[in-house]
Amino acid sequence: MDEVLVSDGRALKHVQVREYVRSLVTGNAPGSSAPSERELVHRFGVARMTVRQAMDALVVEGLLERIPGRGTFVARPRRMPSPISGFNEEMARRGLLADSQTLLVRVEQAGPGVARALSLLEGDSVIHWRRLRRADASPMCLEDAYLNEVLLPGFLLGGMPTSLYDDLDARGLRPTWAEDSVSADVAGEEEAGLLEVAVGAAVLRHSRRAVCGSQVVEVSRSVYRADRFTLWVQLGEDA
Amino acid sequence: MDEVLVSDGRALKHVQVREYVRSLVTGNAPGSSAPSERELVHRFGVARMTVRQAMDALVVEGLLERIPGRGTFVARPRRMPSPISGFNEEMARRGLLADSQTLLVRVEQAGPGVARALSLLEGDSVIHWRRLRRADASPMCLEDAYLNEVLLPGFLLGGMPTSLYDDLDARGLRPTWAEDSVSADVAGEEEAGLLEVAVGAAVLRHSRRAVCGSQVVEVSRSVYRADRFTLWVQLGEDA
């Protein structure tokens, strides 16, 4: 998806036109006009097919909408399915300040369940990272994450990242797809102690298998205090 | 998105090419070759830009994948985010036989919460439908659905539909987008009795606001037995 630049540093013409139009219309109200194709032909001195290629990309992207006989307009933003976000982003969305306390971080040999989930072999090295995660300084969630050590060289050196997803992002391993499962349960003894709730209090169990390309980058199990956390999911995609 | 046919009944050229290629490659293994662009130019006697327009559509659709210098190939099917499914589909996916017992169905005046969720005014008529939903003949979930009466003329006549989503589908109101929220709790007395669990047992509370186009078609609150139900969600979209 990277944009190709020719050797002298100038972008391809259709890219130039596309980014010009994007910068013109981003932020404009839905329904407001974009430049007409022939206007862009004159402005850039390119062929109309080149302009159409640029506009096509923005239409596919959902930024523009064409109406035959009328013109090209800023499209109503499409409602998108939930993005894949980690704990910090989830808390930020709720206006809460997230922080985490690492309870355990070490290299382990993958057991059968973790190995299968990470698409590794039993006994392969995995990073096991257990954190008590707080929101506004009060316990919210206990998370056990398992990571493929091979994909994360130097992960345990140089200090743990504040945010796993930011670190994955920096490595180009931001998950693009995830399978989550969610169930309700009651807190066991250890969990109750760490989360500071009564044994038998309602908790939400959340498992995730996060994938980037063809590689499984994270497998995790979390247990959330049900009195503090509701999961939000958006499904489908609006036209 | 309907295909345009000219008056003599022949499709546009790029549509002809596109559908020819589609019929050639659908069902073929990912990675197998599609015809080259120049081959299609000769076969159909059209310009290359026309062929590219046809192929572009199939690439955007996710059916084909272009590899510069190599050719055009059948793409690996993209993993899609979770579809919006109702109880019957969810149970079928788990290999369970769903059935439902209507506990209550009537027209009510919308209270403030339901009115806001359905984008109606307080006091507008809504259909309230409460069902005990079973899987393999054993209680799974208690669901209260609220529907916009105006969108569903004759809904209460002629027998209730077995599946709400099938009925919406038949009316062209299949939800295309939904906001769900999920939380954990423990069963109250009435719920426990209907679901045949102990008071205080873990339950999963699920709320949905389902939208078709610009109309809210369904608002519901469900409570699932946590010992029988785990929610599955797929997020993002694989490249």
Added chain:
DNA sequence: TAGTGGTCTAGACCACGAA
């Protein structure tokens, strides 16, 4: 070297919408 997709040109005619 031959074939592929990626980019680009300089025109053309059409159907449709608005004035």
Added chain:
DNA sequence: TCGTGGTCTAGACCACTAA
């Protein structure tokens, strides 16, 4: 009537891949 997007032509050169 005029401007819009939709379709289409018949070429061209490029970078890349594979043989």
